[in-house]
Amino acid sequence: MNEKIIAKLEILAESAKYDISCASSGSSRSNRNKGIGNARHCGICHTFTADGRCVSLLKVMLTNYCMFDCAYCINRQSNDIPRAGFTTKELADLTIEFYRRNYIEGLFISSGIVRSPDHTMERMIRVVKILRNEHGFNGYIHMKAIPGASNELINQAGLLVDRMSVNLEIPIEQNLKLLAPDKDHQSIYQPMRQIHQNLLENIEDRKKIRSTPKFVPAGQSTQVIIGATDESDKQILQLTAKLYKRPSMKRVYYSGFIPVNSYDKRLPVVKEVPRVRENRLYQADWLLRFYAFDVDEIVNDKYPNLDLAVDPKLSWAIRNPQFFPVDINRDSYQKILRVPGIGVKSAKLIVMARRHRKLTLDALKCIGVVLKRAQFFIICHEMKKFKLLDSSAEYIRLSLQEPSLLEDKSTNVPTQLVMGW
Structure with missing residues (x-):
């Protein structure tokens, strides 16, 4: 891989990092002639398949030249930044070379808009055609569709790639x-x-x-x-x-x-x-x-923004005490699913397990329920008392909000201690 291609990759991978459809690995570890291989942060990112597998992608732009001048974009036309662009063959060959070295399993391709949306979309499609038809590449490809591109080009791209956005x-x-x-x-x-x-x-x-x-x-x-x-x-x-x-x-x-x-x-x-x-x-x-x-x-209308101190599920539960308590051994799956600290998997396991015996706190803990949260909103076989009746909404919020939000920034002392709790 020549230095010219590496220089382009560094510029165009940096330009692509603000699209968060997959997360950057953030790794950069160079070979000092005492080992094998290099880990470069530029261009390599991770996404996940439906069955939970992590897939490494080459995340890069075809070019960061752009005719648009969007205020929030690093690649806007009026910005004085390093500019570069791959030829369609260069990007296809780079993808194959990375794949053969086992750096990546797929490609995430986007581009600045040059000349027109159709012209840009045609060049991106050409990259994918080279990969699919000339190299026989069957790996995962995610392509950014260009706003304003024709329906015909959208159709062509959709038959070649795995995902579009x-x-x-x-x-x-x-x-x-x-x-x-x-x-x-x-x-x-x-x-x-x-x-x-x-x-x-x-x-x-x-x-x-x-x-x-x-x-x-x-x-x-x-x-x-x-x-x-x-x-x-x-x-x-x-x-x-x-x-x-x-x-x-x-x-x-x-x-x-x-x-x-x-x-x-x-x-x-x-x-x-x-x-x-x-x-x-x-x-x-x-x-x-x-x-x-x-x-x-x-x-x-009353709460137009999410509570930053606690997660939305807990926030809803605190605002709706009339929904609780939820009886773990009797209530429906839908009601159990709304209890803070109980996820989809745990709710399904609860419904299955209670067919055979009454569930206790220990059983819920083994299933995976986060009792620190759930205890305020449930009753079960050995827990007849409903804790929410004895706990104010503010107490629950303060006791369950995330540790990073519990600190008073001026003193670095937990808010619970500042308030005398």
Whole structure:
């Protein structure tokens, strides 16, 4: 691998790192002529399969030149940053070389928009065609669909790759137009709808002719930037719920705003990425997808934003004491699933285990229930007293909120001690 390609890789992998559809490994360990191999941080990231396996991907842009000038993007046209671009053959050959060295198992490819969305999309498709047709590469490929690209190109790409994604970036169109004047929601939703429609048609076609190639078998995903504009968590989660109504939408990613262009006055002044809020949104997303919660139960007009001190499930439980206690030995799976400290797997095991005997606290602990949380909201065979009656909502919040949030920043003393608890 020559130095020119390595230089391009370092620039284009750095430019791609702000797309969080998969997490960076963050490893950089060089060979000092006393061992075998090198671990380079640039370009290698991890994603996970449906069965939990970790897959390493080459995460890179085809080019970081871009005709758009989005305020929040490091690759915006007006930024004075190092620019580079692979030829389609260079990127395909680089992917194969990394794969043969067992660095990666797949490719995550995105690009700045050059000339037009169709021109950029055509070049990305050409990379994938070289991999699939010339090299016979059957590994995982995730491609970013370019907003504004034609339906024909979306169709071509979907038959070649495993997953496609179109980033929404800013949830409300008015705010998107403020920070990204060249974009609009129509150009973003159009490829999303096309991917969804083609996937449904492909499923029907495969029922008739099993040899029909699969269209984006891993579905599609999107990303929302959190904290760059003034959307509430309620607005973000309402949008998320609408997106998940499409069977093709597998994941919505939440990216805390990173001030890479602090000189732009349209952007908020922040000292650090809002990681806690980002994490709470992922937890709320989990409740929508796997715990049968509605958006209005998690956030509403009275509580438009998530509680940063405790997770959304615990926050809901504290605000709704009338739902409890939940009798572990009698109540339905749906009710048990809403108890803080009980997950999907634990709830299923509880329903199975109680067929054979009455469940005690020790049995719940063996099943995997987090009793520190659940004890306030349940009763079981040996626990007739309902603890929530003797505990204030504020006491539960303070006793169960995360340790990092318990510290008084001015004294570094736990809040419980400051308050005399």
